[in-house]
Amino acid sequence: MDVDTRALRYFIELAEQLNFTRASERLFVSQPVLSRRIRRLEEDLRTPLFERTSRQVLLTTAGEAFLPLARQLIADWQTAQRTARLVAAVTARVLRVGFEASGAGSLATQAYAEFRRLHPDFSVQPKRFEWGGEIAALHDGLVDVAFVWLPADTTGLHTEIVAIEQRMVGMAAGHRLAGCETISILDLSDEPLVWTRRAPKHWVDWWAVNPRPDGREPIWGPENDNVEEMLEHVASGSAVCIGPESIGRHYGRPDLAWRPVHDIAPLRIALCWPLSRTDQPVAAFGAVVRGLADRT
Amino acid sequence: MDVDTRALRYFIELAEQLNFTRASERLFVSQPVLSRRIRRLEEDLRTPLFERTSRQVLLTTAGEAFLPLARQLIADWQTAQRTARLVAAVTARVLRVGFEASGAGSLATQAYAEFRRLHPDFSVQPKRFEWGGEIAALHDGLVDVAFVWLPADTTGLHTEIVAIEQRMVGMAAGHRLAGCETISILDLSDEPLVWTRRAPKHWVDWWAVNPRPDGREPIWGPENDNVEEMLEHVASGSAVCIGPESIGRHYGRPDLAWRPVHDIAPLRIALCWPLSRTDQPVAAFGAVVRGLADRT
DNA sequence: TCTTTCTATACGGTAAATGCATAGATCTTT
């Protein structure tokens, strides 16, 4: 008999929530879909996994026994996935480097060139991800190393800060604040700020400087999944954004103005890779980046 | 990302055959279906698993690394399935007993009664399977013990012969041989014999007595999946069948005649359970059956 | 050049999964 790992994921979520409605929301499917999928899993196993009443849902003993096995299967599947990708990259002698938006700016560009010079038999493949996607990509084995914008959840990852960038505010060219040389975060109290659902809440809060020094919460503007979308919102005047210096340099749009925000912490950019990766190319790229970072 | 275990099974088969057409036949799907499924798996993994030319198919290094992991996932899924079913049966205090057709005849019936008497807190659930299905059911955890008609592949199973039954030939009531008291296997040379695709070849050959003492092969008649289908063929006169004595007794159709075949080996019936099952109810049922078997 | 032997693609028909609306069941509240 066959299963979809999706069925296992649904089962695990329901076993944790013990509530079809809540679990279905967290799985981004409708409640009837979850009901039917669980029922089909039970039919396939020929064993009820949950005892349901209209008031509560409980795991059966079979369900309890099945839960850790299902978790292990999901974990093993992810390992298998990661392994296949890793082996493919190693065989092709490719180093896949993840980043978001402007990544580590010119540091990354220099690092690619230097790495290629030192290791001409390897090719470098920069891979752009949406907000926060590099971390997931590292865990899924889609990239070997990544430039990560902190703060981020780097558990299980080797993390090494390699660059610091001042944060700037980006706004439409004709914005009332575009005339100022430099800007205080307090000047932005009344400006709607772009945000994203993709990254964890504390990442969003850090970028938005929430709460502000005066204790207030920023005004949340339109949401977006990546730089280009963000810049469209900003250029159209519906919000402002905060980003590192290199965004302004990499996305040099004439309809945008970038000004430094002098009174907030700068962005720390880390080079990360999975702790399990101790192989030569990854270490070599780390050394190259470290060398370049030390020089500045 | 999600997978279906089916995709993994397809991958494993293709990795073993290294030929889409051949693998698709062994998987009972059309060749384009296999092509698409493999391609989708590769797309999901973002990694080619096979190098194909119009002349040969080879595993990539990623495919080679993925193969043992896929095998392990399939094995672990089967274990998870088995565990869920086992726990459910233990919790419900049910002993599930597999058999095919007439199983172990009256021995089974007596054993159920005796087991229920000794262990009134347990219930017994006889489960009928199609030809050869009890073995698979034991491995899949669908039953706890089974009465198995030998010969059969009982690797991984505790096997204990508990009954011997003479084999009889079953035929339509008006058959030319129905007048004989007893029959020789050589009398059946010209009689088409029912057979099945469900059981392994050597099981079918043993039942059909192939080759016959004179070295000839029997005439193969219609195929079937279970007793009822078999008996329909026989009653309609399109073939004869060979079965144990208890089939004649359990399926007492007036349109059938059963006569002993005196010159072939009798059927040995074994009680089997997985070697991993050393728990009380299984052992207790074994003891009950052993006691009854010794008495006869 | 013409087979032969593979895998990949196009296409039409069928089965399955999805979301919405709602029934049905069981507590809680008034």
Next chain:
DNA sequence: AAAGATCTATGCATTTACCGTATAGAAAGA
């Protein structure tokens, strides 16, 4: 005791995905 709140299950219409047949296309061998 009746009404409300809160769940899961079911019916239905729509979209999506999947399968098999037929066939194209590529590459090696005669």
